[in-house]
Amino acid sequence: MADRQTLGSTARIARHPIHPMLVPFPIACFVGALATDIAYAMTAQMMWSDFSAWLLVAGLIMGILAAIAGLIDFLGNPEIRAQTPAWPHLLGNATVLVLSFFNALVHTRDAWASVVPTGLILSVIVVLILPVTGWLGWSMVYRHGVGVDP
């Protein structure tokens, strides 16, 4: 295991890594989109589908920003890249963003087809991936000490 001194973050403000500040946004948005998708599927009230569409777009924007900060850390420090959870964390979250992009397109369909079934299925898959990639990310910080100030 690498020493904490060598696992510093590259994308940071006043020695605070940016990536962990941004990741809550896409997580909350994509989980929220699943909740509003379920609400739509149960009620057929378009308001819920509209909420999902906004949550997906907001989650994508913030998720892309989080991905940029994370990629800078990943590419900026070979010691971070060498951590066991790093690659699965990156690939898992890239999958989340790609699926959510397609999910946002599905949500541009009109009325029932905007959610059921494809949109709802994509939302479920994304929310199932998030705890796994989150766990891997937390491992890197809390166990390996990535980005932790020495």
Add this chain to the structure above:
Amino acid sequence: MRFQWLSMAHTMRVPRVLAFIALASCLAACDDGGGDPNAQIGPHPTLPEPTQYLLPPLHIARIVGWQKGETPSVAQGLKIQALATGLEHPRSLYVLPNGDVLVVESKSPAVQPIRRPKDIVMGWVESLSTSGGSNQETNRITLLRDTHGDGVPDVRSVFLDHLNSPFGVALVGNDLYVANTDAIVRYPYNSGDTKISAPGTTLAPLPGGPIDHHWTKSLVANPDGSSLYVGVGSNSNITENGMEAEKNRAAILEVDRATGRWRVFASGLRNPNGLSFEPQSGALWAVINERDELGPDLVPDYLTSVKDGGFYGWPYSYYGQHVDPRVKPERPDLVAKAIVPDYALSSHVAPLGLAFYTADNLPDTYRGGAFVGEHGSWNRSTLNGYKVIFVPFKDGQPSGMAQDVVTGFLNSDNQARGRPVGLAVDKSGALLIADDVGNTVWRVTSAVR
């Protein structure tokens, strides 16, 4: 699909990255450019299975306008010239008994609420396809008078101004009715007037904002003048703004002229326009814009007689009992009684004008039939519409294949020089066409006279 997106990037100059996103995302649901539109013209259109898209086909002709000396092309035996140019988004026409022509210049209601991210994108797309975005004066009616009958108006005046997205006009006696997007308003008119300055009186409110998706309110008076019929389009493509927004919409309303009381005359008509009485049977007819985003060949727009109390399917089904999977909760009871329309015009042509021809200026073949103004498609990679067609009638029903009468609104590069909307027949028997992109009123006459 690949070709269609590249062609869209070319004609609309969409940023290349968007085109690539579109290419990547069409993998799941690619389509061809659509079949032969002629297979969908007539009483029995072929209907393919519906398709769901990640990105619907999107191809709007880029606007170039008419160069000096350019005109649309006309069928043999006809000639065409501009009756008036330099108008501001002319959308419909009405001919007064003394021969004066009213040109309704109108643009969509200012601000549509943004309910989801798609509305922002679609608003941008629509702004590319219309010339109505300018800040010139519009939402008015311009009067044209051709004293000498030579096709060159010698009087042009602002007849009515400061209207609210007007479309339909009807005159009964000395009462002139204008269908704004939110109300039918009555004005006093005397033969020969070139301007009305008296304030209007509201006869009946109509479903307008805050959401006002299909905003054109087509208007016609019945032959005895007792009732007005007004077309009220749906407030969405297919209920995506919620069912509450569709109250009294996708319908033709019958308004009692004496009292302003109204009722739903017929429903399930997604966006009815061109309301007209067929001369032989006396039945009410209209052209209907059907739903989008089910594929290049769904759903055909149509020309139909409108029965009292009839239900024509929207939103639950199309062409009778073809259920639209996007509408919940379902209504099998309504689907069961949905009427199959009379005559399909093919998909996405966007018919907005209808005029039955009973005059005798044009060649005899046109007598008794109907002209239809097709504004043109957006939801189809191969453009469709963008022309005026003629549907022959016999015994009060369409008989035979539609013919192209006025074409050339697109140039050879599929760019829009103009787009036809409302139609009318003037006192001399010439066909008038409102062109809201070319900002022109065209006049079609017989070539020999």
